[in-house]
Amino acid sequence: xxxxxxxxxxxxxxxxxxxxxxxxxxxxxxxxxxxxxxxxxxxxxxxxxxxxxxxxxxxxxxxxxxxxxxxxxxxxxxxxxxxxxxxxxxxxxxxxxxxxxxxxxxxxxxxxxxxxxxxxxxxxxxxxxxxxxxxxxxxxxxxxxxxxxxxxxxxxxxxxxxxxxxxxxxxxxxxxxxxxxxxxxxxxxxxxxxxxxxxxxxxxxxxxxxxxxxxxxxxxxxxxxxxxxxxxxxxxxxxxxxxxxxxxxxxxxxxxxxxxxxxxxxxxxxxxxxxxxxxxxxxxxxxxxxxxxxxxxxxxxxxxxxxxxxxxxxxxxxxxxxxxxxxxxxxxxxxxxxxxxxxxxxxxxxxxxxxxxxxxxxxxxxxxxxxxxxxxxxxxxxxxxxxxxxxxxxxxxxxxxxxxxxxxxxxxxxxxxxxxxxxxxxxxxxxxxxxxxxxxxxxxxxxxx
Numbered sequence: 001x002x003x004x005x006x007x008x009x010x011x012x013x014x015x016x017x018x019x020x021x022x023x024x025x026x027x028x029x030x031x032x033x034x035x036x037x038x039x040x041x042x043x044x045x046x047x048x049x050x051x052x053x054x055x056x057x058x059x060x061x062x063x064x065x066x067x068x069x070x071x072x073x074x075x076x077x078x079x080x081x082x083x084x085x086x087x088x089x090x091x092x093x094x095x096x097x098x099x100x101x102x103x104x105x106x107x108x109x110x111x112x113x114x115x116x117x118x119x120x121x122x123x124x125x126x127x128x129x130x131x132x133x134x135x136x137x138x139x140x141x142x143x144x145x146x147x148x149x150x151x152x153x154x155x156x157x158x159x160x161x162x163x164x165x166x167x168x169x170x171x172x173x174x175x176x177x178x179x180x181x182x183x184x185x186x187x188x189x190x191x192x193x194x195x196x197x198x199x200x201x202x203x204x205x206x207x208x209x210x211x212x213x214x215x216x217x218x219x220x221x222x223x224x225x226x227x228x229x230x231x232x233x234x235x236x237x238x239x240x241x242x243x244x245x246x247x248x249x250x251x252x253x254x255x256x257x258x259x260x261x262x263x264x265x266x267x268x269x270x271x272x273x274x275x276x277x278x279x280x281x282x283x284x285x286x287x288x289x290x291x292x293x294x295x296x297x298x299x300x301x302x303x304x305x306x307x308x309x310x311x312x313x314x315x316x317x318x319x320x321x322x323x324x325x326x327x328x329x330x331x332x333x334x335x336x337x338x339x340x341x342x343x344x345x346x347x348x349x350x351x352x353x354x355x356x357x358x359x360x361x362x363x364x365x366x367x368x369x370x371x372x373x374x375x376x377x378x379x380x381x382x383x384x385x386x387x388x389x390x391x392x393x394x395x396x397x398x399x400x401x402x403x404x405x406x407x408x409x410x411x412x413x414x415x416x417x418x419x420x421x422x423x424x425x426x427x428x429x430x431x432x433x434x435x436x437x438x439x440x441x442x443x444x445x446x447x448x449x
Contacts, residue, residue: 040172043112060223070139072277082197083204097121133190157182218360225367253334296425298345336392350406
């Protein structure tokens with residue numbers, strides 16, 4: 001029980017949330033793909049992309065600023081931030097909801113698109129409380145509650161899909177109803193449990209709202225630029241290559257990179273509130289230590305993973321994609337991705353450090369520069385290689401640009417080097433490994449006794 005208690009901590013809960021939730025979502029999408037008609041499934045994907053993009057705008061504007069200003073703040077200040085977030089979140093939701101209403105009133109055409117427009121606004125409103133609750137729980141480092149809330153949301157929708165399949169009542173509109181019900185249940189429970197802090201609304205202040213807007217206008221730009229950075233390769237490949245199969249060949253290794261993203265998102269979720277709390281206390285030295293520790297450990301852990309994935313790329317692609325991808329460029333593209341995978345932790349932590357230091361404009365500039373380098377690099381790479389290898393190789397330059405610019409800016413404010421990050425990463429990883437080995441030995445000894 002003691003070992004189990006030590007294993008179940010904020011880090012493992014955050015990792016479980018970032019690993020299990022995408023898996024549940026993937027299984028749900030797989031069930032829908034198999035049981036909806038091709039037209040209905042296409043309409044569902046269109047709705048999901050539209051909703052995800054709108055949600056990205058809302059979370060990009062508010063999530064990082066809430067965590068930054070809420071974590072480590074006094075109770076009064078935390079209530080100011082939570083209340084102000086509610087006001088801004090409601091205002092943004094009303095604006096997008098009103099646009100959706102106008103589109104619904106004036107649109108006349110495809111019935112599926114009409115359903116998408118109609119239900120987008122309704123569901124967007126229904127997810128506001130649960131979204132704010134998740135951001136607050138991240139700031140409070142209550143990853144157990146965040147995991148439970150996500151499980152309720154994903155789980156209720158999964159169950160509703162299974163029930164619809166068993167009843168043979170599944171189609172696009174009915175699936176929309178199921179999605180709305182699961183979103184509504186999640187938000188109601190988040191509010192009833194007190195996790196959404198809806199009672200903080202009267203504690204809003206104009207000063208706090210202005211502060212969050214000033215920060216949010218840059219963080220939303222960063223979110224959109226990051227989205228474009230992830231998508232630009234696909235758009236360029238589709239534009240430059242006559243064979244539509246090229247998109248699918250490149251997309252498969254891109255999806256496999258999600259395996260790297262899972263621990264990254266988990267570490268960032270736990271590090272961000274700690275770093276924000278340190279800044280609120282004026283302890284930038286400790287904040288720098290947290291940044292170096294997390295970025296270093298992830299980099300060190302990714303080295304053997306990247307080497308193993310590089311060697312086994314062909315087998316991995318065959319298992320995931322099937323025989324049709326075996327003799328394609330997918331395996332070599334994946335190998336190129338593994339070459340720059342070890343750059344991701346440092347690049348990502350440089351970005352959140354700039355946000356935590358209240359320099360979101362520099363983070364926006366960093367991501368925008370990466371986007372420019374990526375787009376130019378894609379075209380140059382295609383020109384010289386005449387293949388998607390050129391697009392993959394351009395990604396290495398993209399993340400090098402992010403690290404170089406982030407390091408250049410941060411060095412003006414913090415005392416550290418890239419060598420410090422790697423050195424601390426090796427030290428902390430060694431300590432973690434020794435600790436785990438000792439615990440395992442102790443467990444074996446206790447069982448033998």
